[in-house]
Structure formats: C-alpha cells, structure tokens
Amino acid sequence: MDYRRKPAVCRALLVLLIVASSAAVSMSTAGYDEKCWKDDDHHPICVSSDCKETCLDHGHVDGRCSWQWSWRPYCQCLLADCQ
Structure with missing residues (x-):
C-alpha cells in the first residue's frame, strides 16, 4: 500500500511548488x-x-524572465521612468 502513496505525494508536492512559484512571480x-x-x-x-x-x-531598474508567448523564457527589463 505504501508504494502507491509515495508517487501521489510526490505529484502533490510538485503541483504545490508550481502553484506557489507562479503566485510569487505574479506578486513580485x-x-x-x-x-x-x-x-x-x-x-x-x-x-x-x-x-x-x-x-x-x-x-534599468530590474530584470525578469518572462514565459509569455514563448516556449522558452526571455529577458525583460523594467524601465527606469515607469511607475
């Protein structure tokens, strides 16, 4: 029974990490x-x-990796005069 639970727990942790990291990026x-x-x-x-x-x-003020409209991340810079 234990051999079935370990993959499920691993998948749940992976999903949790993905959700948490996407929330952190959107908040920053x-x-x-x-x-x-x-x-x-x-x-x-x-x-x-x-x-x-x-x-x-x-x-520029800051830089980030963006995944919008691409299969790979690309660099974006935050303009200095933008609020």
Missing part, C-alpha cells in the same frame, strides 16, 4: 504595468541572475 511584478517591461535580446535563454545584472548594467 504586480505593482508594475506590463507596458513598463521592455524585451532584452542579449540572452538566448533567460537566467534570472544574468537578466537582472544585464538590465541593471543598461540603466
């Missing part, structure tokens, strides 16, 4: 309009730390 960027984010083409595949560093180097 909720204060800004989507028009405030500009696509940055310096990275073929976005990695959060590299994206943020590149955006800061180019004079």
Whole structure:
C-alpha cells in the first residue's frame, strides 16, 4: 500500500511548488504595468541572475524572465521612468 502513496505525494508536492512559484512571480511584478517591461535580446535563454545584472548594467531598474508567448523564457527589463 505504501508504494502507491509515495508517487501521489510526490505529484502533490510538485503541483504545490508550481502553484506557489507562479503566485510569487505574479506578486513580485504586480505593482508594475506590463507596458513598463521592455524585451532584452542579449540572452538566448533567460537566467534570472544574468537578466537582472544585464538590465541593471543598461540603466534599468530590474530584470525578469518572462514565459509569455514563448516556449522558452526571455529577458525583460523594467524601465527606469515607469511607475
């Protein structure tokens, strides 16, 4: 009986982690309009730390990896003059 419960618990934890991470991302960027984010083409595949560093180097406020309209994440920079 125990061998059936372990995969179910693992799946439940995976779903919980996915839901929690998507909620955290939406909360961290909720204060800004989507028009405030500009696509940055310096990275073929976005990695959060590299994206943020590149955006800061180019004079932007912040950087994020976005999955909108793509099968892979791409880097977006938060414009400095946007509230």
